[in-house]
Amino acid sequence: MKYRSCLEDALETQKINAPLDDNPNYNAPGSQLAPGTTLVNRYVIQDIIGVGGMGSVYRARDLHFPTVVKLVAVKEMINQAPDPLVRKTIVQNFEREANILATLNHPAIPRIYDYFSVDNRSYLVLEFIHGKDMEAIINETPGFLSEEQVLGWAIELCDVLSYLHNHKPDPIIFRDMKPSNVMVNQQGHIVLVDFGIAKPFQAGQKGTMIGTEGYSPPEQYRGEATPLADIYALGATIHHALSRRDPRLEPPFSFNERPLRKINPAVSPELEMVVNTALQYNPQDRFQSAEAMKEALIAAGRKTGLLGRIHTVTASIQPANGIKPLWTFACEDEIRGSPLYYDGSIFIGSYDYNLYCISAADGKMKWKYATEGGIVGKPAVYEGDIYIGSEDQRLHVISARSGKVNWTYYTNGRVRSSPRIAEGHVFIGSDDERLHAVNLISGRASWHFEADAPIRSTPFVANELVYFGSESGELFAVNFRGELKWHFKAKQSVTSSPWVAEGLVYFASVDGYVYALDARSGWLIWRFRMGKGSISSPCFTDGMLFVGSADGHIYAIDARTAKEIWRFKTDHQVSSSPTIYKDCLYCGSADGNLYCLEYRTGRLRWKFATKGPITGTPLVYDDIVYIGSMDHFLYALLA
C-alpha cells in the first residue's frame, strides 16, 4: 500500500525518481491509476476501461485540445522483468513496434497518437473507440447473433487481416484475434484493438496454471506465428460468435468436436464450411490468405442470400429403398422373434406357431415344425439340435437336420424368453415366474429359480453366473446351482436381456434407464437416461453400448463414462435389439424400417422398409442380414 500511494503521488507530480521496482508488490494488478491522475502533463485519466495481465487500459482526456473533449485510450504496460537488461530490451521492443503501428492507416485499426515510458510502466495512447467489444456483445445478446451480422464482421476482419498481412517490408501478424480484441464501433464496423505489441510485458508464468488462449492454432504453441495462424484465430472467433461457446472454457483445439450447426442449427452449412476450413489443424488445409477466406465468406453469403432463410435439407445418402432383398420368405403370421443361422440354414419362429428351417442360400423352406403357441424368441443351437420356447408353455428341442422333435420341456407359463445354453444346461425364463435350468442330456429340470414376476428376458451366462431380468424390475444373478448371488431392482420391468462384458452387466428397463452393474456384486455403477422406457437388449462392442428405446432412438453410449456418443432417431419405438457386424449397426424399428448405421458415428448407411413393425433382432452372417417383420416376411439383404 505504501508503494502504491507513493506511485500515485509521483505520477501526479511528474517527479518519479524513487526506485520502486525492487518490490514485487508494486506491480500488483491493484496498482491502477486513479481517475484524475495526469500522465506526462497531457492525459487526464477518467476511468478504467479494461484490466489485463500486464496493466490496465484507461479512458483519458487529451489536454492538448482544451476547447473540445478529445478522448483517447491509454494502454498501460507494467514492466515486470526483474532483470534491468531484460527490462530495457522490452521497452526497446515496445517502442520499435509502436513506431511500426503508428504508420498503419486502416479504418479497422485504431490510430496511435503517442507512446511513452514512465519508470517501469510504458504507455500507448490510442484512438478511443466508442463501441463495445464483440465478446460483450456475444454475452449480452440473448440467444445467438444473426448469421448476417457475424458474416459482415468476418468479412471486415478478413479485410483488416489482409491489410496487415500484406504490410511491407514485413507482414504484420496480429497473433491475438479473439472477440474481446474486436471492437464494434457505433457505426457497426469492427476495429481491431490490442495488438501483440504488449506481449513481452506479460509476466513469465511458473508452475502449474490454468487457461489456454483458446483461439490460437496448434502451431502457435511451437512458436510459429504466420498469417495462417490469424486465419485460424478468425475461424475460432466466428465460431465463438455463432455458437456462444467460449473456446477458453473448452479443451484446446476441440472446435471440430463442437460442430457449429449442431449447437446453432440456424447457421448455414455454407458458413459452417468456411469456419471449418479456417479451423483446420494443418495450416496448409486452411485458407491460404485472408483474401481467399473473404472470397469464401462472400460466396457463402451470396448462396445463403439467394436461398433466403429456408433450410436446405442436408444431403442424405439414403437410397430410397433401392435395396432389393436377396430373397424373402413368407410366414402365415407376424414374425416377432429373431433368426438363427446354423449349418447353411436360417431358423426362425413365427406367431403362426411354426419354427421354420429355411435355406440361407435361396430362402427355400427345408422344413417347419409346429408348436402350439406363438414364437417370439430366438432359437439356440447345440450339437445339431435347435432349442426354442413357445407360448404353448414349452421348450422344444428339434433336430436341425430333420425337423423332428427330440424332446420338449413344460413350464407353467408362456415362454417368451429365449433359451441360453451353457454348462450342460439350457437356461430359459417363463411367464410362470421361474428361470428353468434344464439338463441337456436328461431333458429334466436341474433346478428352477423362483422370481416374483414373468421372466421374458433372455439369460446371459458369464463368470459362472446366470443373469436375467424380470417383469417386476429385478435383475438377478444366480449361480449354477440356482442360488441367488445378488439382485438389483429397477423401477419398472426388465424385459431387456442383459449383456455382460468386461466385468459389468448392462441392461435396459421400462423405467427409461440403461443400467450398468458390477457383474460380481450387483453394485450400480452408472445409469443412462433415455427419453422413454425400453425392452430392447443392449449390445456391446469396442467399449460402446448400443440400445433402442420406445422414444424412437437408437443410442450409442460410452460404456466407461455413461456418456452418449450419438443417438439416431427412427420414426417409432425401437423394441428391436441392435446387432453389430463389421463397422455397422443393424437395428429394426416399429416404423417398419431396418436401419444400417455406422456404429462409430451413428450415420445412416441405408434403411430398408418392410410393411410392418420390426421387433426382432437382426442376424448378420456372411455379409447377409436376416430380419423378420410383423408383415409376416423374413428378409435376406446384402449387409
Add this chain to the structure above:
Amino acid sequence: MNKLFDHLRRKKKTQPLTAPENIKTIPLNDRQIAEAFKAASVYQPAQLIHGCGQSTGKQREHNEDSLFAFSMTSGGEGTGFPVGLFIVADGMGGHQYGEVASSIATRVLAGFILKRFLPYIINPANNLDEPLQEIMRSAIDEVQRSVVQTAPGSGTTLTAALVFGQQMIIGHVGDSRAYAVYQDGRTDILTRDHSLVKRLEELGQISADEALSHPQRNVLYRAIGQGETLEADVFTAPFPQTGHLVLCSDGLWSVVSDDHIAKIIREAPTLHDACRDLVRAANDAGGPDNISVILVKSIG
C-alpha cells in the same frame, strides 16, 4: 459358489502329478523357496493394500500436493469385498492457497464418498442405490464448490480411484495420473491429462518427449476451482488384478519414465519401499515439483 470353488480346488489337488522323466532337479535356493511360498500362500479375505509417498521436491519451498488413502476389508460371514478410496491432488503453483485447494479437495471428496458408504459398511445388505459414477460426480461438484468458496482463485488437480472388488471408478481433473502397472512391466495410463501439451501431442503437433520439455507443459485447461463449469472425467475401469494401481502427481511422472516407475515397483520388496523409491527417483531427477504417489495392490 464358494462350495463350488472348494470343490474345484479339491479336484485340482487330487490330480496326480506326472513328473516328466529324464529331468534332474536341483535344490531351490532360499529366495526361490520364498517366492514359491509367496505364490502358494493365499490371502484371505481379499484385501486392498497400499503404500504412499510424498516429498516437497528439491526446488519448491512448499508442498502443495495432498493425498488420501483409505481401504476397508471385512472378513467373516457374509463378507463382501474390499473397498478402497485413493486420492491425489496437486494444488496450483502461482496461485494463492494452492496447498489449501488440494487439501480441501482430498478431504471433501473423501468425506463425501465415505459418508455414502457408511450405511454399506455398517450393513453390507444395504445396497447403494445411487450409481457409483454419480456419487463420484456429485463428490467432485462438491469439491469444486468448496474450493471456490474457501480458497477463491486457487486451483488443484484431482485424481481419485474408488476401488471395489475388481472394478474401480476413476474421477479425474487436471494432470495428476492414474496408471495400471502390470507385473510384466506393461503400464497403462488410465487418465488423460487435461493439459495443453497433451492436446498438442494428441493432434500430432509435438512428440511425447517435446511435451515433457515444452515451455507451456504446466498449462492445464481444466482444474478444480477454475472456470465456471467443471467437466470431470468419471469412468469405470477394471482394477489391475495382477499388478498395481498407481496414482501420482506430475512431480513423479514428469521426471520418472513409465518404464522406470514399473521397474521400481517390480523390484521393491513392499509397497512402502516402492513409494519411497519412487519419490527418491523423482528427487534424483532434480525434484522440480512436489511429488505424491499412492500404490495399491489387491491380494487374495
